[in-house]
Amino acid sequence: MQMQGNVAVVTGAGSGIGRQIALSFAREGARLAICDIDMAAAGRVVGELEEAGAEAMAVEMDVTSEEAVNSGVDAVARRFGRIDTMVSNAGIQIVHPIEDFPYADFRRLLAIHLDGSFLLTKACVKHMYPQKSGSLIYMGSVHSHEASALKSAYVAAKHGILGLSRVMAKEGAKHGVRANTICPGFVKTPLVEKQIPEQAASLNISEKEVVDRVMLGGTVDQEFTTMEDVAEIAVFLAGFRSNALTGQSIVPSHGWYMA
Ligand SMILES: NC(=O)c1ccc[n+]([C@@H]2O[C@H](COP(=O)([O-])OP(=O)(O)OC[C@H]3O[C@@H](n4cnc5c(N)ncnc54)[C@H](O)[C@@H]3O)[C@@H](O)[C@H]2O)c1
Numbered sequence: 001m002q003m004q005g006n007v008a009v010v011t012g013a014g015s016g017i018g019r020q021i022a023l024s025f026a027r028e029g030a031r032l033a034i035c036d037i038d039m040a041a042a043g044r045v046v047g048e049l050e051e052a053g054a055e056a057m058a059v060e061m062d063v064t065s066e067e068a069v070n071s072g073v074d075a076v077a078r079r080f081g082r083i084d085t086m087v088s089n090a091g092i093q094i095v096h097p098i099e100d101f102p103y104a105d106f107r108r109l110l111a112i113h114l115d116g117s118f119l120l121t122k123a124c125v126k127h128m129y130p131q132k133s134g135s136l137i138y139m140g141s142v143h144s145h146e147a148s149a150l151k152s153a154y155v156a157a158k159h160g161i162l163g164l165s166r167v168m169a170k171e172g173a174k175h176g177v178r179a180n181t182i183c184p185g186f187v188k189t190p191l192v193e194k195q196i197p198e199q200a201a202s203l204n205i206s207e208k209e210v211v212d213r214v215m216l217g218g219t220v221d222q223e224f225t226t227m228e229d230v231a232e233i234a235v236f237l238a239g240f241r242s243n244a245l246t247g248q249s250i251v252p253s254h255g256w257y258m259a
Helices: 016-027 039-051 065-080 103-131 152-175 190-203 208-217 227-239
Strands: 008-009 031-036 056-060 085-088 133-141 179-184 248-250
Touching: 008 056, 008 103, 016 031, 016 039, 016 085, 016 103, 016 227, 016 248, 031 039, 031 065, 031 248, 039 056, 056 065, 056 248, 065 103, 085 103, 103 179, 133 152, 133 227, 152 179, 179 227
Parallel strands: 008 031, 008 085, 031 056, 085 133, 133 179, 179 248
Antiparallel strands: none
16 A cells, blocks of 8 residues: 555545545555535545544645645544645636626635645645655646636636746655646546536537537547546655655646647
């Protein structure tokens, strides 16, 4: 097992990609903090993990609240004694053409993705630096590298996350802390299911066209990336032992973006 004894903090772990990362980490021997604003969802994932024999705790955390992030991360360190892996994954999607994009929605999206990643990083390195080890994993997107219409806030946030991750590779190195970003293509999760009818309405095309053309048109084989694909890369990054792999982005996207 690649993560025996490893303590991992995963935000947005109540659903989708975050939940799958937590399940895959547990299978590799990790102890898990399931952090989410949706406490009922976090509790359900903790139940699944405990049933599988893993140690896990649910942490109620709005990643935009400095107080909630700091107290949540400290509670994890108190319970498990250390923090080895951070997965900054909580996120939302809001699509509008810019002329109709409410400023409040732009700021809310930026706050969850970007302020949340900053706050979580700051809270976790406090525990990682003294122990001289740690792996910071950020959930970017193909939209950390590419742009799509209607996604001004999301593309700006995901480019920003990549920048933060690269800075952390430089700042963390002397403390034995690595930082990398996973940049998936479209993965069928609640976040994406919700976008299909929204984009169909905004672009005035059918839902099938949204999937075939907008979401998968740039892939080499018209296939969705899976939650398991993303989780497998997270396990690899969490278990990697040296700074040889830091400051990188890994792009599971069926060739949509070729780095
Ligand atoms: N699904 C995709 O196609 C795809 C592709 C690339 C990147 N991503 C990224 O992966 C991450 C997870 O997305 P997903 O598709 O699994 O979505 P999801 O909607 O299934 O899960 C997101 C989780 O984040 C939580 N969350 C939302 N706001 C929060 C907040 N303020 N504080 C704490 N938790 C909060 C939600 O409660 C939910 O449990 C996001 O960062 C997303 O941008 C998704």
